[in-house]
Amino acid sequence: MTTIAAGPCFDTAREVADAVLYEGYVLYPYRASSAKNRMRWQFGVLVPPAYGLDVGEHAWHRTECLAEPRADAELVAQVRFLHTQRRTVQSAGPHRSFRTVDRLELPDRVLVPWDEGVEEAVEFRVPIAELCAAHNKAVAFPFRRPATEETEDVRDEAGQLVGRLVRRRAQVDGVLRLWAVELPGPCRVVRLRAVVENTGEWCPGLGRAADREAALPHALVSAHLLLGLTAGSFVSMTDPPEWAAPAVKECRNERTWPVLAGVDGRADVVLSSPIILEDHPRIAPESCGTLYDATEIDEILALRTAALTDQEKREARGTDDRAAAVVDLADSLPPEIWERLHGAVRSLREVTDGPPVLVTPGEEDAALADLMTPQLPWWDPAVDASVDPGTDRVLVDGTPVGAGSRVRLRPGRRRTDAQDLFLQDAPALVEAVIQDVDGVVHLAVTLDDDPGADLRRAQGRFLYFQPDEVVPVEAR
Known part of the structure; x- marks a missing residue:
């Protein structure tokens, strides 16, 4: 069989x-x-x-x-x-x-x-x-x-x-x-x-496309x-x-x-x-x-x-x-x-207590306060005190550029947004100097002739360019 x-x-x-x-x-x-x-x-x-x-x-x-x-x-x-x-x-x-x-x-x-x-x-x-x-x-x-x-x-x-x-x-x-x-x-x-x-x-037949x-x-x-x-x-x-x-x-x-x-x-x-x-x-x-x-x-x-x-x-x-x-x-x-x-939870992760914390006698209250202090996520800018988007500066053609600096935009060839073609030589105001997680520096800007600039500033919605894509007005 x-x-x-x-x-x-x-x-x-x-x-x-x-x-x-x-x-x-x-x-x-x-x-x-x-x-x-x-x-x-x-x-x-x-x-x-x-x-x-x-x-x-x-x-x-x-x-x-x-x-x-x-x-x-x-x-x-x-x-x-x-x-x-x-x-x-x-x-x-x-x-x-x-x-x-x-x-x-x-x-x-x-x-x-x-x-x-x-x-x-x-x-x-x-x-x-x-x-x-x-x-x-x-x-x-x-x-x-x-x-x-x-x-x-x-x-x-x-x-x-x-x-x-x-x-x-x-x-x-x-x-x-x-x-x-x-x-x-x-x-x-x-x-x-x-x-x-x-x-x-x-x-397709003889003579037909x-x-x-x-x-x-x-x-x-x-x-x-x-x-x-x-x-x-x-x-x-x-x-x-x-x-x-x-x-x-x-x-x-x-x-x-x-x-x-x-x-x-x-x-x-x-x-x-x-x-x-x-x-x-x-x-x-x-x-x-x-x-x-x-x-x-x-x-x-x-x-x-x-x-x-x-x-x-x-x-x-x-x-x-x-x-x-x-x-x-x-x-x-x-x-x-x-x-x-509308939404679904795919998985849940159990949160367990961390390793025991050694406390020096007499410092119990301070240790307890540290444990009760909310920990900021890794991506929050406040985690790294050495970085401040509002005060940091970056050198562009030998000129320090930061929040409040006036620049003109020169979008680079590497950008993929076709609308950037209309921003060539547009005057703009630098709102912040941002570093991403890879350490690349970006300039957050608003356009001088943008009627919604105040709204963008209030919401933190900016246009972003790298330092080699702007020219300081002072340098002109």
């Missing part, structure tokens, strides 16, 4: 992988008419080779990592991506005739043409020994998703047919190529390489990879042990980055995504649902969504079923969920 080894658990990794899969799928204000929702699919798009030749987008990505597989271990590889589904809107005529329209108004939603994303996943399983026996040659696993067409009737509140949605998916072809090489050493360590590639034969909109239905969108071992573990690529650091440096990852993502901190699963993550990433437990922008703050997005007008919500509901779910979620959150989104 043959037994099959249990596969690795992808549950924890899949939660984060879903956030990667739908990152930027539809953004606030969740309407197709929004400018930010007209240029979509920004992460992990593997385009057909014929399109990617001249536009800087790529047909493949590559993952390399180290593994310590046990005997008879198998590698489980799962390629996940979105398959673009093009939706058109048609209005109903007599005798079930239909014509394509730009929008279809309904009481609760406004239907418009839109590209939906259909989740796809293909999984392959292969013994590590078989990969190593290929002697540094790739073992290929091709996959295909066929073209399809579906229709959905649209009816009004009375059940009357008013139109239909036509959804079309183009054929998508791809391949997963796997390599494995055992590295020399006292322990069994294997370098794994996985390349996910779009092998579709779509091309490459069109991203036309290529997207044939692309693997938000493509990422899950790797798991039935026995053994992976080596962290972010924080490898000292013995593995040289081999980790030799690994090449192109357009993806692998991190450990096993259940309960285990190292038997790797998530390789087009978004750089840390080992064992997690979805915030306070998150109440998918808002399709995992780099944003849920509270901000939910508040903004709840504040949309009724017409904007109708348009969002008609844009995509997932956008409709976001609107419904924001409208239905109870007060206790809003409070939970």
